[in-house]
Each structure stands twice: as structure tokens, then as C-alpha cells.
Amino acid sequence: GIECDFxxxxxxxxxxLIVTGTAFGRHDMSWISSHAPTDGSVTIRDVTSSLACFGLWGPNARSIVESVSADDLSFRFMQARQITIGEVPCWALRVTYVGESGWELYPAAEFGLRLWDTLVQAGAPFGLVPGGYRAIDSLRLEKGYRAWGSDITNDTDPYSSGLGFAVRLDHEFIGRDALPDPSTGGEQSLCCLVLADSQSVAMGNEPVSLPTGEIVGRITSGGQGYSLGVSIAYSWLPRALADPGTAVSVEVFGVAVAAEVRADPLYDPTGARVRA
Structure with a gap:
């Protein structure tokens, strides 16, 4: 299974520096600690309370930071560098959970408010607005990013989850022998569904049925894809039903809504935007 996502x-x-989801810190810390060497060669420390974190993403993210930082921002996707924004030093991680270019910024906690004020002021001419969890969740659904605890869990495998690209079979690791055949995956596949009615939103655990009425799965997560104007949901379905174009229906608040399996990600399938 997939034990953590960080x-x-x-x-x-x-x-x-290991960064995980807000709700999973204790779980992940426990798992890592229980598998760490006991010879003193590794020290693990929870630094959550000592750091602030801001995600700055979007087509104008670079212009905003460039207006208040003299540092070189040309480092690539999945790289990190220490930079100074305004008067605040921070780590800038070129990662994203929303499918747009930008950074996760980590200053010391005592400088968090100063960095916030600096970014808000610098971003005003560019239309910068704060975004909460639901905005982030909508964007990650469009980009096809999996959510640990709902889409993927310790009962799912990476190949069937669409995460086979993250597996390296040229070395040993915990769980290697339990993996299914990479060419086929398991008996089920995590599928992206687009609902025919864009105003019907599946939130999770809704039944997914064939036109015959047979229930073949349940929604793991869903929401509005505001950039694309569609209602998106994810569900584990039998592998034979995982082909794009397969017709199913999702019961949303007691109403059967037609849906279709789609190839994902729906947004920026080549990944050009996150690497811009």
C-alpha cells in the first residue's frame, strides 16, 4: 500500500526537509520514526511550529516575487533554494499541488506575518487573492493529483493509482515484493470521472453504477473544476471499466447523474504550466 504522501x-x-499534509503529520512522523535506523545515524525532528508556510502559485507568481526579491528564481521544478523576499529569508520549494507554477515558501515562524504582508502588497497589482482549501482542492482535481487518505491509502498500490512513475524497481525498498505487475496493476484502477451535469458535485462515498444499475465503485473525492467548468470525481473501478469513454452514473444526493471515465489529468496534461 501507499503509506504516506509527502x-x-x-x-x-x-x-x-519532509513536508506532508496538515492532517497527516503525526501519522507520517510515527511511520518514519518506526522505520528509522536505531544506531544514532539518523535524527528526526518535528519543525512544524518553527516554520510558516505559504503557497504562491499562478501565472503571475514569478512576477510577484521578482518585484520584491533580487535573488535568482530560475531554478527548476522540483528544486529548492534559499531566497530573500523583501526582508524575509526563506526556503523556496519549486513544487505545486495546484497545477500552476510557483513555490512553497518556508520562513521562520516569527517572520511569517512579515512575509504575508510583503506578498499581499506586492501581489495587489497582479490581482493576487488568498485561496483556501476548497480552491486548492478544485485545482488539484483538475490536475489529477491524488489525495492521500481518500484517493490513495495503505490499501492501494502505485500502479493502479496512476503513480507508477514514482516507483524505481532498480533497488530494494519496503513493500517491493508486494507490488503487482507494473504492466497491468491490480484488479481495480483509480479513474477520473466527469459528470454530465456540471452543477452536480460528488463529495465522496457516492455509489458509481453501470447503466444496468450494478454498483461498481464509490467516489473517493470530487468537486467543481472551476478552470474547466466541469464537475470532477475520482473512483476506484474494475480495470475492465477504466478505459476513457466508459459510461457510468454517480448518485449525487439521491439523483443518478450520468458520468464518463476520462483520461487524466484534465488540465495541462503535458505539465508545461508547472515547469514554466
Whole structure:
């Protein structure tokens, strides 16, 4: 299964920063600690309370930071660098959970408000607005990013989840022998569904049925894709039903809504925007 979903940034030859979802810190810390060497060669420390975190993403993210930073921002996607924004030093991680170019910014906690004020002021001419969880969730659905705990769990495998690109079989790792055949995956596949009625939104656990009425799955997560103007949902379906174009229906608040399996990601399938 998939035990955790986080990013690991190498800060130095012997120092790494692990960032996980807000709700999963204790779970992930416990898992990592229980599998860490016991010979004293590795030290694990929870630094959550010592850092603030801001995600700055979108087509104008670079212009906003460039207006208040003299540092070189040309480092690529999945790289990190220490920069100064205004008067605030921070780590800038070139990662995204929303499918747009930008950074996760990590200043010391005591400078968090200063960085916030700097970004808000610098972003005003560019139309910068704060976005909450639902905005982020809508964007990650359009981009096809999986949510741990709903779309993927410790009961799912990476190949069937569409995450086979993250598996390297040229070395040993925990769970390697339990993986299914990479060419086929497991008996089910995580599928992207687009509902015919864009105003019908599946939130999770709704039944997914064939035209015959047979229930073949349940929604793991869903929401409005505001950039695309469609209602998106994800569901585990039998592998034979995972082909794009397969017709199903989703029961949304007691009403059967027609839906179709689509190839994902729906938004920026080549990944050009996150690498811009």
C-alpha cells in the first residue's frame, strides 16, 4: 500500500526537509520514526511550529516575487533554494499541488506575518487573492493529483493509482515484493470521472453504477473544476471499466447523474504550466 504522501527536499548533504499534509503529520512522523535506523545515524525532528508556510502559485507568481526579491528564481521544478523576499529569508520549494507554477515558501515562524504582508502588497497589482482549501482542492482535481487518505491509502498500490512513475524497481525498498505487475496493476484502477451535469458535485462515498444499475465503485473525492467548468470525481473501478469513454452514473444526493471515465489529468496534461 501507499503509506504516506509527502515531499522530501535535500537542504544539505546530510539534511532533509519532509513536508506532508496538515492532517497527516503525526501519522507520517510515527511511520518514519518506526522505520528509522536505531544506531544514532539518523535524527528526526518535528519543525512544524518553527516554520510558516505559504503557497504562491499562478501565472503571475514569478512576477510577484521578482518585484520584491533580487535573488535568482530560475531554478527548476522540483528544486529548492534559499531566497530573500523583501526582508524575509526563506526556503523556496519549486513544487505545486495546484497545477500552476510557483513555490512553497518556508520562513521562520516569527517572520511569517512579515512575509504575508510583503506578498499581499506586492501581489495587489497582479490581482493576487488568498485561496483556501476548497480552491486548492478544485485545482488539484483538475490536475489529477491524488489525495492521500481518500484517493490513495495503505490499501492501494502505485500502479493502479496512476503513480507508477514514482516507483524505481532498480533497488530494494519496503513493500517491493508486494507490488503487482507494473504492466497491468491490480484488479481495480483509480479513474477520473466527469459528470454530465456540471452543477452536480460528488463529495465522496457516492455509489458509481453501470447503466444496468450494478454498483461498481464509490467516489473517493470530487468537486467543481472551476478552470474547466466541469464537475470532477475520482473512483476506484474494475480495470475492465477504466478505459476513457466508459459510461457510468454517480448518485449525487439521491439523483443518478450520468458520468464518463476520462483520461487524466484534465488540465495541462503535458505539465508545461508547472515547469514554466
Amino acid at each position: 515531499t522530501i527536499t535535500r537542504l544539505a548533504s546530510d539534511r532533509f
